[in-house]
Amino acid sequence: MNFWFAVFRQAGRNLRQTWTSQFMTFLTVSLSVLIFAFFYLIYTNMLGAGDRLSDDLRLIVYLEDEPGPQMQQQLRRKIENFDRVKEIRFISQEEAYERFAEQLGEDSDVLADMPKNFLPASIEIVPLKSLRGYNQIKLFSEYLANLPGTEKVQYGQEWVERFYYFTRLLTIVVLLSGTLLILTATFMVAYTIRLTIMGRQDELELLKLVGATNSYIRTPFLIEGILQGFMGSIIGLLALYGLFQWISAHFAGPGLLNVFHFSFFSPVVIFLIILSSICLCSLGSYTSIRKFLRL
Amino acid sequence: MIEMIKVSRTYAPNIKALSDISFSIETGEMFFLIGRSGAGKTTLLKLICNMETPSNGLIEVAGYNINTLRGKNLAHLRQKIGVAYQDFKLLSNRTVAENIAIAMEVSYKNPRAIRHRVRDLLEQLQLTDKYDTITSELSRGEQQRVALARSVANSPRLILVDEPTGNLDASTTERVMSLLTRSNKAGATIVIATHDASIYQQGTHRIMELRDGNIHSLTRGGR
Helix, strand or coil, rough: CCHHHHHHHHHHHHHHCCCHHHEEEHHHHHHHHHHHHHHHHHHHHHHHHHHHHHHCCCEEEEEECCCCCCHHHHHHHHHHHCCEEEEEEEHHHHHHHHHHHHHHHHHHHHCCCCCCCCCCCEEEECCCCCCCCCCHHHHHHHHHCCCEEEEECCHHHHHHHHHHHHHHHHHHHHHHHHHHHHHHHHHHHHHHHHHHHCHHHHHHHHHHCCEEEEEEEHHHHHHHHHHHHHHHHHHHHHHHHHHHHHHHHHCCCCHHHHHHHCCCCCCCHHHHHHHHHHHHHHHHHHHHHHHHCCC | EEEEEEEEEECCCCCEEEEEEEEEEEECCCEEEEEEEEEEECHHHHHHHCCCCCCCEEEECEEEEECCCCHHHHHHHHHHEEECCCCCCCCCCCCCHHHEEEEEHHCCHHHHHHHHHHHHHHHHHHHHHHCCHHHHCCCCCHHHHHHHHHHHHCCCCEEEEEEECCCCCCHHHHHHHHHHHHHHHHEEEEEECCHHHHHCCCCCEEEEEEEECCEEEEEEEEC
């Protein structure tokens, strides 16, 4: 019999003897992981959706007059003075008219009596990926509004703003829920180990007297913490995966989820969540061992 | 095996359990500690196995100053000391076999060898049918024998026994003593604290009598 066989058997005995409190802790850890991972999953998907939507982000600068080639050069220079952009396209009044007609499709005959220059000329600017933060876009649009001959700047301000505040709120929810649930899980594990230690004082004393080494006595408690973290996170993630599958199956179709292309965690993220859970539960266990297991 | 030099033990507020005790016990010796209740026998055994620390003096066991040993070194020395406590220190929710096995498990003995040894000891102490019995369901006499079996299970080099025959009838006492004698013949040093004159008077072993925490006499039995 070697050390690891002995301590695993001892951990098994501990789990068997205190299975009710162990089960409650296991449930707490599972629920904590489930709740945190749920918010984190929404958060990461929102970030992904934001990223995809920002690919379509365009700033439209409506101009008072159609710019000549020299003016176009000047405007281009001024725009690039702010920062490098991916693309700048000048849309003449005629081109704007044709686009609008195309968009109207069969109803384009409503434009029959309209002059071809009734729409303003504009500049379509596609910013670089590095310039797609909410504040940067806002600053950029303010800069563009002050360009000579600019009438109005549009980029779906309201939508971008709402999305920005929503992801910010989600970040706070993820951080807050994460912190609270981490504390809950760690304290629950620490408390369970403490109860186990308190309930087994006689045995621990005897083990000491018959010559058990400190690591022989301590390691089973640490294994309990690791097991709680591992099993709790696995069950929490499985429950989340089940929930994810259910939502995907029931809300599939041309709905919101399809727009956002919801996806589950990557294997790396799953591994990191399990690892974090194990580390936190081990920490809880270790704290109780240091505090209550006097050898 | 055991060397005690001017060892004292005082409990708060100022109760002297032992004062200036000096003696030595040779390796392989069977040594009897006698004296009335409160004379200091149990305290002396507790000092030898480092369950308690002396207020003064030096205690050496197998060449080690037992009070300066810590961690692994202390654990390894304790694996070589078997103790049968007066209050038995049995785990009341565990079986007889588990209670005996614990002494061997800490030194990572093979599980099959442990089972074999436990059965052998239970047979010697007439407890074969109690293998899977929870110790809280045993009588005092049976519990005493389980505690004794645990103390010899790991074949320790030193066995400390506190009142081994207190709850036993004559024939069981004989079985217990023959188990201890066998261990002694196998090379173990044995220290027995007892009131029971029948177990030390017939032999030629050394007997130390304690009175009020002092050595009253150190004689050889059978004289």
